[in-house]
Amino acid sequence: MNNVRWLAILPFLGMLIGTAFVNNVEPLVFGMPFVLAWIVGWVVLSSVIMAIVYACDPANAKADESDERADR
Amino acid sequence: MNSALVIIFLVAAFSLGLGLLARSGKQMTLEQWTVGGRGFGALLVFLLTAGEIYTTFTFLGGSGYAYGKGASAYYILAYGTLAYVLSYWLLPPIWRYAKQERLVSQSHFFARKYESPMLGVLVAAVGVVALVPYLELQFKGLGIIVSVASYGSISSDVAIWIGAAIVTIYVIVSGVRGTAWNAAVKDFLILAIVIFLGIYLPFHYYGGYGDMFRAIDAAKPGLLAFKPQGESVLWFQSTVLLTALGFYMWPHSFGAALTAREERTFRRNAIVLPVYQLILLFVFFCGFAAILKIPGLTGPDIDLSLFRLSIQTFDPWFIGVIGAAGVLTALVPGSMILIAASTLIANDILRGLRPQTSDETVTLVARCLAPVVALLAVWLALLGGQTIVALLLMGYSFVTQLFPGLLCSLMRNNPATKAGVSAGIIVGVATVAVITLTHSTIVGLLPFLPLGVNDIHIGFIALALNVIVTAAVSAATGPAAAPALAGRA
Numbered sequence: 001m002n003n004v005r006w007l008a009i010l011p012f013l014g015m016l017i018g019t020a021f022v023n024n025v026e027p028l029v030f031g032m033p034f035v036l037a038w039i040v041g042w043v044v045l046s047s048v049i050m051a052i053v054y055a056c057d058p059a060n061a062k063a064d065e066s067d068e069r070a071d072r
Numbered sequence: 073m074n075s076a077l078v079i080i081f082l083v084a085a086f087s088l089g090l091g092l093l094a095r096s097g098k099q100m101t102l103e104q105w106t107v108g109g110r111g112f113g114a115l116l117v118f119l120l121t122a123g124e125i126y127t128t129f130t131f132l133g134g135s136g137y138a139y140g141k142g143a144s145a146y147y148i149l150a151y152g153t154l155a156y157v158l159s160y161w162l163l164p165p166i167w168r169y170a171k172q173e174r175l176v177s178q179s180h181f182f183a184r185k186y187e188s189p190m191l192g193v194l195v196a197a198v199g200v201v202a203l204v205p206y207l208e209l210q211f212k213g214l215g216i217i218v219s220v221a222s223y224g225s226i227s228s229d230v231a232i233w234i235g236a237a238i239v240t241i242y243v244i245v246s247g248v249r250g251t252a253w254n255a256a257v258k259d260f261l262i263l264a265i266v267i268f269l270g271i272y273l274p275f276h277y278y279g280g281y282g283d284m285f286r287a288i289d290a291a292k293p294g295l296l297a298f299k300p301q302g303e304s305v306l307w308f309q310s311t312v313l314l315t316a317l318g319f320y321m322w323p324h325s326f327g328a329a330l331t332a333r334e335e336r337t338f339r340r341n342a343i344v345l346p347v348y349q350l351i352l353l354f355v356f357f358c359g360f361a362a363i364l365k366i367p368g369l370t371g372p373d374i375d376l377s378l379f380r381l382s383i384q385t386f387d388p389w390f391i392g393v394i395g396a397a398g399v400l401t402a403l404v405p406g407s408m409i410l411i412a413a414s415t416l417i418a419n420d421i422l423r424g425l426r427p428q429t430s431d432e433t434v435t436l437v438a439r440c441l442a443p444v445v446a447l448l449a450v451w452l453a454l455l456g457g458q459t460i461v462a463l464l465l466m467g468y469s470f471v472t473q474l475f476p477g478l479l480c481s482l483m484r485n486n487p488a489t490k491a492g493v494s495a496g497i498i499v500g501v502a503t504v505a506v507i508t509l510t511h512s513t514i515v516g517l518l519p520f521l522p523l524g525v526n527d528i529h530i531g532f533i534a535l536a537l538n539v540i541v542t543a544a545v546s547a548a549t550g551p552a553a554a555p556a557l558a559g560r561a
Contacts, residue, residue, distance in 0.1 A: 054342070
């Protein structure tokens with residue numbers, strides 16, 4: 001988990017730093033200006049990355065029972 | 073009254089009915105009224121926090137910004153995503169602590185963490201100040217929708233009053249549960265409409281997205297990418313960072329997070345919510361489609377672009393359906409914001425100053441304050457002058473000032489002291505207020521800086537000052553942990 005967690009930095013790098021290097025209209029991607037498509041790509045990747053982080057996080061695996069019990 | 077208005081008013085009445093229905097059988101204590109008794113499952117929390125994004129802000133503000141400012145609108149897509157990534161680690165510890173201490177609000181959270189009721193009052197005050205422009209923009213959106221859908225027969229001023237009255241009534245009768253049910257209806261409706269419009273308009277008028285963007289690029293070169301100056305890449309970066317950090321600092325988002333039944337809800341939402349953001353794309357497409365078809369809207373009028381183009385395209389009954397969705401996108405968040413603001417004043421500011429105030433009094437005061445806060449926002453909305461996006465960014469500049477203090481409080485050894493955090497928040501908020509009210513720029517004040525610095529969002533500069541002050545004052549007032557933070561700053 002500890003290493004997988006660092007993947008979450010990628011969306012920040014991609015959107016904040018990366019955008020500076022792709023600030024162009026052409027080429028259009030799926031009809032969208034390139035810089036917009038770049039941001040959209042990172043939105044989708046963020047979901048994928050968070051799914052990986054979630055799957056590798058032990059807190060989500062064993063929390064099942066204790067959370068249920070805490071509810072009652 | 074035309075068919076568009078009939079549909080809009082039927083939907084408003086329906087949502088009011090849902091709010092009343094949701095209330096039945098529940099006794100309204102303060103915890104019940106504000107955080108729904110902490111019993112919401114994943115779906116409702118999802119809708120409350122996700123529904124949050126699909127407010128008037130995106131529906132009218134997002135399309136308007138795409139229409140008027142082009143690429144600058146892209147920031148809206150980026151900041152929510154980064155905020156959700158952060159939420160994976162930020163929200164569970166907040167929720168755990170709040171549950172353990174039975175806290176219902178953000179300001180109680182600060183007050184307990186820093187053992188300082190006065191800091192709690194300060195945090196609540198910042199929250200109220202930030203919420204007012206947010207509420208104002210919902211009312212402004214309502215005004216636009218109802219008046220445009222009435223084809224001019226209802227003035228936008230009257231429409232603002234009608235909308236404010238509906239929001240206030242259902243907040244008073246049902247609290248947050250009413251909001252949650254309406255959020256479900258609203259999300260479904262807005263999803264369908266935005267996707268439809270975002271596909272139909274570009275294809276109907278231009279034959280496709282590529283053709284639409286090529287036409288815009290030819291007519292207005294430079295609009296579709298960030299500008300070299302002004303709303304440049306630097307503006308984008310600082311604005312996205314500011315708003316991503318501030319995303320959960322809103323008293324009502326914080327409050328929505330507390331409604332969860334278990335902490336895994338947040339982690340699961342962090343996976344789904346970024347993709348859910350993509351619906352914003354269709355909102356942008358509507359705004360872009362309007363650029364060449366409804367030319368000439370400027371200033372605050374850019375927020376009208378989606379509706380003007382729809383009116384030119386569709387029959388009145390369909391304008392009614394769009395308008396109804398738009399009305400819900402203002403009513404639902406509007407009611408949450410109103411709950412948050414009136415609860416803040418009653419439960420956090422009033423009780424912070426007079427701790428002996430009873431629960432009954434606080435609940436009563438909160439309910440009585442709802443119309444007062446609504447009136448204030450109506451008054452500001454009637455004054456007008458700002459675009460919807462500008463209003464929200466102003467709110468963000470204030471509310472993000474709470475982030476450093478919150479982050480420090482979650483660390484095992486909190487490096488910040490209550491004096492440090494208070495001083496930091498005050499300096500941050502004062503910076504935003506002074507720069508905004510005097511209409512000055514950073515380089516105007518400090519001429520030795522390069523001109524590009526002006527593009528950095530003012531809220532971000534205030535945040536930097538805030539961090540420096542928090543670190544310095546904490547170093548001066550806190551004995552043990554001080555060197556660590558000072559070193560980092």
